[in-house]
Amino acid sequence: MTAPDYGRAFTLWRASAPHWHAYTHHAFVEGLRTGTLPRNAFLHYLKQDYVFLIHFSRAWALAAAKSDTLAEMQAASATLHALAHVEMPLHVRLCAEAGIPEEALQSTGEAAQNLAYTRYVLEAGYSGDFLDLMAALAPCVLGYGEIGAQLAGTTGPYADWCATYGGADYQQLCHDVGTLIDGALIHRLGPDWPSLPRAQSLAARFATATRLEVGFWDMGLSPA
Amino acid sequence: MTAPDYGRAFTLWRASAPHWHAYTHHAFVEGLRTGTLPRNAFLHYLKQDYVFLIHFSRAWALAAAKSDTLAEMQAASATLHALAHVEMPLHVRLCAEAGIPEEALQSTGEAAQNLAYTRYVLEAGYSGDFLDLMAALAPCVLGYGEIGAQLAGTTGPYADWCATYGGADYQQLCHDVGTLIDGALIHRLGPDWPSLPRAQSLAARFATATRLEVGFWDMGLSPA
Amino acid sequence: MTAPDYGRAFTLWRASAPHWHAYTHHAFVEGLRTGTLPRNAFLHYLKQDYVFLIHFSRAWALAAAKSDTLAEMQAASATLHALAHVEMPLHVRLCAEAGIPEEALQSTGEAAQNLAYTRYVLEAGYSGDFLDLMAALAPCVLGYGEIGAQLAGTTGPYADWCATYGGADYQQLCHDVGTLIDGALIHRLGPDWPSLPRAQSLAARFATATRLEVGFWDMGLSPA
Amino acid sequence: MTAPDYGRAFTLWRASAPHWHAYTHHAFVEGLRTGTLPRNAFLHYLKQDYVFLIHFSRAWALAAAKSDTLAEMQAASATLHALAHVEMPLHVRLCAEAGIPEEALQSTGEAAQNLAYTRYVLEAGYSGDFLDLMAALAPCVLGYGEIGAQLAGTTGPYADWCATYGGADYQQLCHDVGTLIDGALIHRLGPDWPSLPRAQSLAARFATATRLEVGFWDMGLSPA
Numbered sequence: 001m002t003a004p005d006y007g008r009a010f011t012l013w014r015a016s017a018p019h020w021h022a023y024t025h026h027a028f029v030e031g032l033r034t035g036t037l038p039r040n041a042f043l044h045y046l047k048q049d050y051v052f053l054i055h056f057s058r059a060w061a062l063a064a065a066k067s068d069t070l071a072e073m074q075a076a077s078a079t080l081h082a083l084a085h086v087e088m089p090l091h092v093r094l095c096a097e098a099g100i101p102e103e104a105l106q107s108t109g110e111a112a113q114n115l116a117y118t119r120y121v122l123e124a125g126y127s128g129d130f131l132d133l134m135a136a137l138a139p140c141v142l143g144y145g146e147i148g149a150q151l152a153g154t155t156g157p158y159a160d161w162c163a164t165y166g167g168a169d170y171q172q173l174c175h176d177v178g179t180l181i182d183g184a185l186i187h188r189l190g191p192d193w194p195s196l197p198r199a200q201s202l203a204a205r206f207a208t209a210t211r212l213e214v215g216f217w218d219m220g221l222s223p224a
Numbered sequence: 225m226t227a228p229d230y231g232r233a234f235t236l237w238r239a240s241a242p243h244w245h246a247y248t249h250h251a252f253v254e255g256l257r258t259g260t261l262p263r264n265a266f267l268h269y270l271k272q273d274y275v276f277l278i279h280f281s282r283a284w285a286l287a288a289a290k291s292d293t294l295a296e297m298q299a300a301s302a303t304l305h306a307l308a309h310v311e312m313p314l315h316v317r318l319c320a321e322a323g324i325p326e327e328a329l330q331s332t333g334e335a336a337q338n339l340a341y342t343r344y345v346l347e348a349g350y351s352g353d354f355l356d357l358m359a360a361l362a363p364c365v366l367g368y369g370e371i372g373a374q375l376a377g378t379t380g381p382y383a384d385w386c387a388t389y390g391g392a393d394y395q396q397l398c399h400d401v402g403t404l405i406d407g408a409l410i411h412r413l414g415p416d417w418p419s420l421p422r423a424q425s426l427a428a429r430f431a432t433a434t435r436l437e438v439g440f441w442d443m444g445l446s447p448a
Numbered sequence: 449m450t451a452p453d454y455g456r457a458f459t460l461w462r463a464s465a466p467h468w469h470a471y472t473h474h475a476f477v478e479g480l481r482t483g484t485l486p487r488n489a490f491l492h493y494l495k496q497d498y499v500f501l502i503h504f505s506r507a508w509a510l511a512a513a514k515s516d517t518l519a520e521m522q523a524a525s526a527t528l529h530a531l532a533h534v535e536m537p538l539h540v541r542l543c544a545e546a547g548i549p550e551e552a553l554q555s556t557g558e559a560a561q562n563l564a565y566t567r568y569v570l571e572a573g574y575s576g577d578f579l580d581l582m583a584a585l586a587p588c589v590l591g592y593g594e595i596g597a598q599l600a601g602t603t604g605p606y607a608d609w610c611a612t613y614g615g616a617d618y619q620q621l622c623h624d625v626g627t628l629i630d631g632a633l634i635h636r637l638g639p640d641w642p643s644l645p646r647a648q649s650l651a652a653r654f655a656t657a658t659r660l661e662v663g664f665w666d667m668g669l670s671p672a
Numbered sequence: 673m674t675a676p677d678y679g680r681a682f683t684l685w686r687a688s689a690p691h692w693h694a695y696t697h698h699a700f701v702e703g704l705r706t707g708t709l710p711r712n713a714f715l716h717y718l719k720q721d722y723v724f725l726i727h728f729s730r731a732w733a734l735a736a737a738k739s740d741t742l743a744e745m746q747a748a749s750a751t752l753h754a755l756a757h758v759e760m761p762l763h764v765r766l767c768a769e770a771g772i773p774e775e776a777l778q779s780t781g782e783a784a785q786n787l788a789y790t791r792y793v794l795e796a797g798y799s800g801d802f803l804d805l806m807a808a809l810a811p812c813v814l815g816y817g818e819i820g821a822q823l824a825g826t827t828g829p830y831a832d833w834c835a836t837y838g839g840a841d842y843q844q845l846c847h848d849v850g851t852l853i854d855g856a857l858i859h860r861l862g863p864d865w866p867s868l869p870r871a872q873s874l875a876a877r878f879a880t881a882t883r884l885e886v887g888f889w890d891m892g893l894s895p896a
Contacts, residue, residue, distance in 0.1 A: 057288070057297060058799075064285030064304060065346075066575050068649070070312065073281060077301075077308040080288060084301040088294065112887050115880070116788035122289075123791040126798035127514050127730070129577040188646050189637070196638050201516070208787070215784055282575070290799050292873070336663050339656070340564035347567040350574035351506075351738050353801040412870050413861070420862050425740070432563070439560050505736070505745060512733035512752060513794075518760065521729060525749075525756040528736060532749040536742065570737075 004149050004171070006142050007178030009185055012194060013138065013206035019214050023139070024146050028217040035156030042158070044223035046095050048114050048216075050105040053091060055118035057083040059125060059137055066130045068187065075180050079173075094160075113219035117212040124205055131188065131198075134181045135205035139213050145174035228373050228395070230366050231402030233409055236418060237362065237430035243438050247363070248371050252441040259380030266382070268447035270319050272338050272440075274329040277315060279342035281307040283349060283361055290354045292411065299404050303397075318384075337443035341436040348429055355412065355422075358405045359429035363437050369398035452597050452619070454590050455626030457633055460642060461586065461654035467662050471587070472594050476665040483604030490606070492671035494543050496562050496664075498553040501539060503566035505531040507573060507585055514578045516635065523628050527621075542608075561667035565660040572653055579636065579646075582629045583653035587661050593622035676821050676843070678814050679850030681857055684866060685810065685878035691886050695811070696819050700889040707828030714830070716895035718767050720786050720888075722777040725763060727790035729755040731797060731809055738802045740859065747852050751845075766832075785891035789884040796877055803860065803870075806853045807877035811885050817846035 003014065014020050028045070031037025057080055064076035092102050117140075125133030148165025164170060185193045193199055227238065238244050252269070255261025281304055288300035316326050341364075349357030372389025388394060409417045417423055451462065462468050476493070479485025505528055512524035540550050565588075573581030596613025612618060633641045641647055675686065686692050700717070703709025729752055736748035764774050789812075797805030820837025836842060857865045865871055 054294060054297070057301070058291070059289075061285045061288035061297070061301065061304070064308070065282045065289060067282070070278060070308075073278070073285070074308050074312075077281070077285065077304050080285070080301050081305040084288075084294075084298050088298075110880075112785075112788055112884060115792055115884070116784055119791040119795040120787055123795045123798065126574075126795065127577075129575075129580070132577070186645075188644075188649070190644050190646075196636075196644075197634075198636050198638075201636070208782075212784060212787070334656075336564055336660060337560070339568055339660070340560055343567040343571040344563055347571045347574065350571065350798075351801075353799075353804070356801070410869075412868075412873070414868050414870075420860075420868075421858075422860050422862075425860070432558075436560060436563070502742060502745070505749070506739070507737075509733045509736035509745070509749065509752070512756075513730045513737060515730070518726060518756075521726070521733070522756050522760075525729070525733065525752050528733070528749050529753040532736070532742075532746050536746075 004146055004174065006145060006174045007182045008194075009135075009181045009202075010138060010142050010178050012199075013135065013203050014142075016203045017139070017207040017210040019207070019211045020143075023143055023210050023213045023217070024150070026214060026217040028220045029147055029151070031221075032158040032161060033151050033154050035154075035158060037158065038223075039157070040223045041221055043098060043100060045220035046091075046098060047100060047105060047108045048111050048219065050088075050091055050095065051108050051110045052114055052118060052216075053083060053088055055122065056137075056140065057088070059118070059121045059133065062122065062125045063130060063133050063137070066125060066133060068130060068184075072130065072180070072184060075176070079177075111219045111224075113212070113215040117209065117216055120209060120212055124209075128205075130184055131202060132205055134184060135202040136209045138177070138181060138206055139210040141177050142174050143210070143213060145171060228370055228398065230369065230398045231406045232418075233359075233405045233426075234362060234366050234402050236423075237359065237427050238366075240427045241363070241431040241434040243431070243435045244367075247367055247434050247437045247441070248374070250438060250441040252444045253371055253375070255445075256382040256385060257375050257378050259382060261382065263381070264447050265445055267322060267324060269444035270315075270322060271324060271329060271332040272335055272443065274312075274315055274319065275332055275334045276338055276342060276440075277307060277312055279346065280361075280364065281312070283342070283345045283357065286346065286349045287354060287357050287361070290349060290357060292354060292408075296354065296404065296408060299400070303401075335443045335448075337436070337439040341433065341440055344433060344436055348433075352429075354408060355426060356429055358408060359426040360433045362401070362405060362430055363434040365401050366398050367434070367437060369395060452594055452622065454593060454622045455630045456642075457583075457629045457650075458586060458590050458626050460647075461583065461651050462590075464651045465587070465655040465658040467655070467659045468591075471591055471658050471661045471665070472598070474662060474665040476668045477595055477599070479669075480606040480609060481599050481602050483606060485606065486671075487605070488671050489669055491546060491548060493668035494539075494546060495548060495553060495556045496559050496667065498536075498539055498543065499556050499558045500562055500566060500664075501531060501536055503570065504585075504588065505536070507566070507569045507581065510570065510573045511578060511581050511585070514573060514581060516578060516632075520578065520628065520632060523624070527625075559667045559672075561660070561663040565657065565664055568657060568660055572657075576653075578632060579650055580653055582632060583650040584657045586625070586629060586654055587658040589625050590622050591658070591661060593619060676818055676846065678817065678846045679854045680866075681807075681853045681874075682810060682814050682850050684871075685807065685875050686814075688875045689811070689879040689882040691879070691883045692815075695815055695882050695885045695889070696822070698886060698889040700892045701819055701823070703893075704830040704833060705823050705826050707830060709830065711829070712895050713893055715770060715772060717892035718763075718770060719772060719777060719780045720783055720891065722760075722763055722767065723780050723782045724786055724790060724888075725755060725760055727794065728809075728812065729760070731790070731793045731805065734794065734797045735802060735805050735809070738797065738805060740802060740856075744802065744852070744856060747848070751849075783891045783896075785884070785887040789881065789888055792881060792884055796881075800877075802856060803874060804877055806856060807874040808881045810849070810853060810878055811882040813849050814846050815882070815885060817843060 060076055060080040060083060064073050064080060067073040067076055095105055121136040124136040144165050148170055151162035152166030154162035189196060189198060252261060284300055284304040284307060288297050288304060291297040291300055319329055345360040348360040368389050372394055375386035376390030378386035413420060413422060508524055508528040508531060512521050512528060515521040515524055543553055569584040572584035592613050596618055599610035600614030602610035637644055637646060732748055732752040732755060736745050736752060739745040739748055767777055793808040796808040816837050820842055823834035824838030826834035861868055861870060
């Protein structure tokens with residue numbers, strides 16, 4: 001299957017990230033597809049994902065603070081709003097259905113691999129600029145899109161998860177974020193940005209974040 | 225007239241800010257009430273306020289990034305969303321009705337007093353924590369509430385402006401922000417926070433931001 | 449007299465900053481040269497400069513935090529160290545000789561124009577990256593160098609001030625900072641950086657900071 | 673052996689960090705003491721430590737940017753200066769003697785556990801204030817002091833390492849940092865700070881950073 005087309009930056013960064021395949025074809029992902037992922041691993045993942053979403057929302061908030069144009073701010077603000085006011089409550093509901101009460105979510109200890117990824121993203125944003133933040137956020141947003149596209153049509157115990165990320169809404173979000181990133185690059189660096197030294201450091205940000213995503217799946221497979 | 229009750233922190237900070245009266249009873253405010261404010265001063269103010277709102281939105285985005293609890297993040301995110309997706313488009317529409325096209329807004333040069341206030345707020349937030357940011361934001365949010373409450377019922381050319389800030393929606397926002405601030409203080413510093421050294425530095429943040437708000441009105445009276 | 453050559457970025461940014469001449473040939477500067485600057489204006493300036501130096505040091509600290517290479521970090525760290533451990537004590541000593549005790553310096557209320565400039569610089573650094581910070585710092589560091597070069601050889605009451613900024617040590621610092629900036633630009637954006645959109649936003653940072661420096665001199669002429 | 677006394681905050685935070693013993697008595701530490709640590713593990717650690725020191729220096733730079741008083745800024749600036757201009761060159765020299773050329777250090781890929789710790793510290797500092805940053809930095813600075821004190825007098829292949837951290841200079845640094853932290857707490861929160869909710873969140877910062885230090889030693893034992 002071919003990779004989804006989420007824009008120019010994604011295509012370039014994806015091709016140069018050594019761990020992209022390990023991330024998007026991880027045993028955890030395979031387990032979602034085949035339905036063989038142990039349930040306690042999935043529940044462990046859901047709990048960590050609750051903590052993750054909080055910090056991921058904070059990262060999109062930082063993107064709004066660091067935006068250069070009103071359009072960038074509105075895009076980041078809309079994503080933050082969707083995360084904080086739609087995704088988070090949805091996640092809480094899905095977890096409750098899976099037998100994890102909200103209190104258990106709130107008292108979840110943050111796994112080291114979870115800390116590593118979210119703090120890497122936030123620190124990239126604080127120390128760098130909007131582009132650094134986007135390059136560090138992209139593997140999560142767009143990688144889940146690519147994984148979702150791979151798993152579209154999956155049946156079995158994880159059909160819902162697969163339908164969410166493979167569905168039209170999430171795929172549209174990926175296209176929008178890809179467009180946001182491509183526009184932000186051209187706005188700052190011009191159309192030939194891939195030839196600049198800056199392109200290397202952004203690709204390195206993306207590659208490091210991808211590596212940390214592999215760790216996140218590894219963590220999912222090792223419930224405490 | 226008595227001051228509106230937007231909570232404990234506001235009551236304390238307001239009482240200790242030397243320029244609070246100069247801010248809330250500025251000649252610009254008087255001019256709005258009596259209708260004697262020159263129209264070109266008001267239009268100048270509206271244009272600067274467009275630039276201001278962008279940076280003010282960024283400050284609320286930063287608040288979401290710096291929040292400690294999901295509830296704080298949701299509150300900050302909701303404010304950001306209202307600013308970026310409701311207030312900003314509304315401001316553009318009101319300016320258009322007043323004869324200022326959107327392009328004129330976008331090309332507005334940022335006045336020094338405008339820069340001073342917004343950068344002070346953002347830097348307080350970046351260098352300090354959520355509380356520093358709230359103390360620096362409060363004079364704007366809650367001061368406009370107090371001014372609006374003073375001017376409620378005003379007729380004449382600026383009746384709309386007065387009705388907006390004196391109206392129930394904005395007054396409710398002020399109560400909500402006051403509650404957010406009081407809760408954030410107790411969450412971090414406990415119920416006796418006014419006795420801590422930290423209370424002095426937060427009050428100083430509020431006082432400095434208030435002083436810069438006086439500068440903003442001064443600027444409004446001096447269209448270039 | 450020709451402008452000093454502090455490198456390529458300075459030459460470009462200086463040429464495109466509308467207020468550069470107003471800054472480097474301000475009445476305050478003229479007063480230093482001719483000796484006609486009122487002494488209480490100079491003392492007022494010295495007190496504000498004490499507060500300024502604290503925030504300026506913080507800005508160089510932020511530059512070290514945001515540096516991309518060990519060499520950049522060492523350069524920023526050396527500047528911070530010189531400011532915090534040499535310049536500040538020197539400033540305290542000079543003020544004492546001028547009749548301003550250290551306690552008076554520490555209790556100096558920060559003028560709005562002082563706040564405006566330092567917070568603009570710090571916020572540029574926090575919201576942007578190392579380059580944004582350098583573009584916002586440059587008008588101060590290099591502008592004082594250009595003014596110092598203009599005033600070299602000045603006699604009269606302000607001979608010491610002129611000798612400091614016109615002297616070889618400070619001129620060398622300006623060359624070093626110019627080299628740091630030029631290197632940081634090439635490291636990130638390549639040798640053709642002036643043709644990128646980014647160059648416009650960096651020049652705008654420099655121009656805004658220059659405008660705020662004019663405000664700083666204005667403030668110096670208006671002792672409270 | 674009793675714990676070294678690096679001040680009140682350290683004593684409290686140390687006592688409440690569940691992984692403190694696992695960190696300070698890790699198999700890596702034991703291996704340094706007994707001399708049984710495999711050499712390639714030590715060399716792996718030295719290379720990662722080079723990358724670590726760069727980000728640790730950036731964290732102290734951020735502390736200077738976030739300081740509240742001139743004394744805090746001077747203390748943070750002095751530490752940064754020592755790291756960037758003394759420790760880093762020393763580390764490069766020691767590595768060269770151990771057979772690792774500087775180019776190998778510069779091209780070291782940053783291990784996930786290294787990323788996790790340094791980005792956690794920096795993000796704590798950016799999102800929080802000076803105190804958050806100190807609580808996140810403390811396990812490294814003061815933990816190495818406690819380990820050094822334990823290992824003082826060690827002979828064998830790692831005698832130099834043990835002598836460095838157990839030596840009077842490093843122990844003095846630990847006392848100074850402990851004093852800086854205790855002073856910063858009292859300056860902001862008053863003498864009863866341990867009773868405030870803030871004390872819990874700072875202790876949690878310290879505990880999380882300690883947990884990530886355990887990961888750093890684990891990484892040291894697993895050369896790629």
